[in-house]
């Protein structure tokens with residue numbers, strides 16, 4: 001459904017991303033993993049239409065066979081930082097994605113209220129972000145992203161700020177939401193355990209310049225992803241990541 005063809009990103013003379021091509025399938029969760037600074041966020045930001053203006057970009061993208069000119073209504077982007085506005089309630093924060101898509105505010109709020117229980121946020125419609133735990137804030141950010149009904153979600157390290165237990169719970173929670181309502185997801189992560197636990201496919205990036213060095217399908221069914229069953233996949237992925245940083 002999404003194709004990137006020969007994406008090159010430069011900052012002045014510095015080559016940040018070099019001739020990167022990839023295809024994403026509908027309904028698949030693809031993790032993009034690689035060392036810090038290899039260009040993962042830049043790829044995602046470009047697709048979302050929020051890449052810094054000073055960066056020079058060459059390359060094309062297509063969505064469902066048509067040229068993609070970001071930002072696109074079928075693509076929802078969740079940036080790395082927690083971008084909930086502290087002065088807005090959780091309901092108001094979550095409805096921003098809909099309001100910018102020109103849905104009427106009252107209709108947006110009604111629709112969102114009905115989604116609060118599924119996102120574990122019932123009763124917190126009128127709370128402010130600093131009254132919630134890290135996991136709840138993250139679910140509120142997901143609610144804002146997912147309510148947009150986009151076919152492609154771009155998630156930039158959505159769990160990196162969470163403690164280990166909350167992170168595990170949120171991984172399961174995300175997979176359950178995607179099972180109910182399948183979308184294509186491109187998710188940036190640093191964490192090979194996370195990638196192998198939840199992804200259908202893992203793309204490995206290397207740095208300087210940023211490029212894809214491996215494409216690893218994770219074929220073990222999610223219900224069978226125990227430590228033992230994933231040990232070999234994790235070990236292969238670890239070797240790929242280490243090889244690329246030698």
Ligand SMILES: Nc1ncnc2c1ncn2[C@@H]1O[C@H](COP(=O)(O)OP(=O)(O)OP(=O)(O)O)[C@@H](O)[C@H]1O
Nearest residue numbers: 011016035036037038039040041042043052054055
């Ligand atoms: N606006 C910019 N101007 C110049 N260089 C930039 C700009 N934005 C990013 N870079 C550089 O591009 C490279 C890739 O950055 P990017 O944030 O995409 O990497 P990343 O793999 O997502 O890193 P991390 O995992 O640490 O978030 C880095 O070296 C970064 O310093």
